[in-house]
Amino acid sequence: MEQTIGFIGCGKMAQAMIGGMLQDEQIKPNQIIASSSTEKTLQKVTDKFEIRTTLDNQEVAAESDILFLAVSPKLYKNVIQEARTSVKSSVIIVTIAAGVSIEHVQHTFQSNVKVVRTMPNTPSLVQEGMSAMCASDEVTSEELGTVQTLFETFGKVELINEEQMDAIPAISGSSPAYVYMMIEAMADGGVRQGLTRDQAYRLASQAVAGAAKMVLETGMHPGELKDQVTSPGGSTITAVSELEKQQFRGAVQSAMEQCSLRVKELSE
Ligand SMILES: NC(=O)C1=CN([C@@H]2O[C@H](COP(=O)(O)OP(=O)(O)OC[C@H]3O[C@@H](n4cnc5c(N)ncnc54)[C@H](O)[C@@H]3O)[C@@H](O)[C@H]2O)C=CC1
Ligand SMILES: O=C(O)[C@@H]1CCC=N1
DSSP states (O other), X not given: OOOOEEEEOOXXXXXXXXXXXXXXXXXXXXXXXXXXXXXXXXXXXXXXXXXXXXXXXXHHHHHOSEEEEOSOXXXXXXXXXXXXXXXXXXXXXXXXXXXXXXXXXXXXXXXXXXXXXXXXXXXXXXXXXXXXXXXXXXXXXXXXXXXXXHHHTSEEEEEOOXXXXXXXXXXXXXXXXXXXXXXXXXXXHHHHTTOOHHHHHHHXXXXXXXXXXXXXXXXXXHHHHHHHHOOTTSHHHHHHHHHHHTXXXXXXXXXXXXXXXXXXXXXX
16 A cells, blocks of 8 residues: 555544554555644654654645544544645545534535545554444545555454444444443452452453454354353353343443434534
8 A cells, every 4th residue: 555644633543543554564654644733642653653743734634645534523623624725636534533424524625525434443453443434425436445445454344324324433433432341340340259350351351352253253143142151040141130130231222322312412
């Protein structure tokens, strides 16, 4: 891959994607340029990734073939207004913000700029990301393929319709946070029963990673996989039954509903 990849905003999500893509030999540090509003962040990013950095968003905009807007949704308008006159005419804008539509981006650019709207997640840092994406009509299938290939350097990609985009934070963009809470809760439970903290995190997180891999690789229904663990009259069904009493599944679904309501608020 030859393109210059720019990031306006270089916080947690941008750093996860940069860290992931640099582990792939297709991407070299000198292909990436990033800006941020603080010198401190840029220093950290330079030390960590040896990419080029600047405080000047317009410099990033001018150099990029693929330009990520990696600031918070409420700052999109400002950074687009700053970047719009500097970008190359062929630039592909990649958005990662929850709730920001392609129409809003093009309207703020005041042009039919090429936009790929995405929703990545932080496991991109370890090349286990899950990103969803859709593109504006101006993006050719070859260009979308290029962006997809770039995202595949740090994880899996699902091509979807823009109408489905607001549902993605709840299921894969934000959901690592709930999974970390589950791992933390399991580890606390293990420590309560005498395991060391290190043992507890190793055991809980590998069990979660292994269970996820089973769903992905066996193609079996999660319910069937659960049934394989629950020996008759055994310990697992006792735990499962308690989780049902505590409305575990209902709690997850209602958290996802609240997450999506917040995405809608961000888009207003
Ligand atoms: N953190 C996550 O897991 C995910 C975040 N996102 C999206 O990523 C975007 C960024 O989120 P985070 O990385 O979590 O936030 P963050 O707060 O870690 O990063 C934002 C960065 O933007 C910089 N910034 C602020 N104003 C700026 C300006 N005017 N010009 C250039 N840079 C500026 C800040 O210094 C900061 O480093 C959001 O739109 C969010 O919806 C999407 C998927 C997952
Ligand atoms: O919390 C947020 O709004 C962003 C979007 C998905 C993950 N983080």
